[in-house]
Amino acid sequence: MGNSIGTSGPIAMRCNQPAAAVAHYFTSKSWIEGTALEQLGEIAKLPGMLSVASFPDLHPGKYGPVGMAALASRLYPQLIGNDIGCGMALFEFDLPQRKFKLDKAADMLRGLENIRLDVSDVSQTDRSLDLEISTETLGTIGGGNHFCEIQAVEDLLEEDAGQLLDKQKLYLLVHTGSRDLGAKVFNRTIDVSCGLAEGFDPMSEAGMQWLQLHDLCVEWAKLNRRMIAQRAAVALRTDCRLIADIPHNLVRATADGYVHYKGAGAVQDSAIAPIAGSRASLSYVVEPLAAAAKSHWAISHGAGRKYDRRNMHGRTGSTRSEREALLRNPWGGIAICDDRKLAIEEAAGAYKNAGQVIADLADHGLIRPLASMKPLITYKKVSIDHEEPKKDRMRDRRASGRHRDV
């Protein structure tokens, strides 16, 4: 019997192949749901799986756990899912904190996604891939856990952190991905393949096709984060500068195979990386260390969910004070989210403590925490009523004829 790894045969040697080693880069202080660990075990048994790393923000996902990096000789599109290229990007505004008025800035940000963008250099169609490139959704946040957030440095945790981050300035953390484009690619991939369970041989037609579409989504998602930062800068009448952009939903080819990052920041060649907090915990800026080579150059991407979305309904938001609390944080910051269901799903209690995530990663020598960042304005979603720009701001904004359910 030959080794099925690297072949595209429909029957893989799932039973004969020993499970890949699974490394845990978390401590007992991080609570990990049993389902997530079971899913991790299933991933390790996939054909061609070589090594799996898991992180303290690990939690269950639809096709596998979120918060892991998996090295394999085969390609598994379902491990990446539909939001191909999703990531976190940190920008610095050329705006001193002393000039910042929370309520005024929040009002200015409300029209964020209507600010005109020049997308003329984004090709509309990729003929070789038979794919129409979305431009309407470029520069938009999306739903779920996506956001863009104005932050300020809470604490510089290392002496040299002051060279990278300025306590007087304002920052923007953008968390979003490839929107409808990635979804289109994923749905197409599911449609054309008889099943994704055994993954793709990277040299097969289907494997190469997916990887090409994937690369496009990764680029589009990165551009999307830049466009959002650009729009936020225009809204606040300032400029911004990219500090770090770390994708956490993608595949990277290496000499050893293909690393599947699922909700795990791909930090190779990055001097610093943002790790998102939640409505209840600070975000962090960290330095990935050389030891991260053993975790396939992956680290956590955020606090990690404690409760899934459905589980959150009924837990909070029933009283007026609870509803108001959904849009405030302990540092005096606010959230812009007109969608109450979304606000409940993203409530403070839905997430684990990002501080513990950071501590666990540091314990394992993967990172050096540089700074904690406090949330000032978290932009999530604005309703149709608020999408119409105010008359006196029509100059640099475009009226939207689009509609969406909220």
Place this chain on the structure above:
DNA sequence: ATGTTC
């Protein structure tokens, strides 16, 4: 995750 979808 998706201008989602039961």
